Amino acid sequence: MSGPVINLADRRPPPAGDQPAICPCGSWYWVLRSTHERVPEHGALTMRTDGTVSGYAGYPHCQHCGRPWGGTAT
Numbered sequence: 001m002s003g004p005v006i007n008l009a010d011r012r013p014p015p016a017g018d019q020p021a022i023c024p025c026g027s028w029y030w031v032l033r034s035t036h037e038r039v040p041e042h043g044a045l046t047m048r049t050d051g052t053v054s055g056y057a058g059y060p061h062c063q064h065c066g067r068p069w070g071g072t073a074t
Contacts, residue, residue: 021069023062030069032058 020028032043036057043058060069 021060023065023067025062025065025067027062027064029063030060031063032056033061034058 021030022028023030032045034041034043034057043056045056046054048054061067062069
């Protein structure tokens with residue numbers, strides 16, 4: 001007897017680190033602002049060859065409302 005094959009990975013929620021950070025105002029977009037005199041005023045980032053961000057200099061702020069990232073975004 002055979003039945004349908006179910007891919008359980010499709011039914012699991014993504015790991016928490018894969019969820020986008022959403023500001024309490026609802027925006028998903030963040031900009032980097034400088035936190036040090038040697039960093040450009042707009043911040044900077046480093047990327048891997050696949051285009052993912054591997055590091056950044058500056059502090060994330062919501063692009064919409066300007067709220068600084070506080071680790072409390074959902």
